[in-house]
Amino acid sequence: MAIKVINDKCVGCGDCILACPCDVLRMDMETALAVVKYPDDCQLCNLCVYYCPYNALELTAEKNGKLILSWS
DSSP states (O other): OEEEEOTTTOOOOOHHHHHOTTOOEEEETTTTEEEESOGGGOOOOOHHHHHOTTOOEEEEEEETTEEEEEEO
């Protein structure tokens, strides 16, 4: 399972970055969008997904490269 940023929906507000207790997300200075910088530190608490007002993050599960589950 992993957190994924949906770039087409992200506006760079930073709410997800502030909500993350594990400091997993960062702002990409070139695109001004949120990025998952430290995925191994993610505790899958879903707070970033919950606090994003633009639904630009989702919690996903993949198996053999295929998406099997998605929460947003």
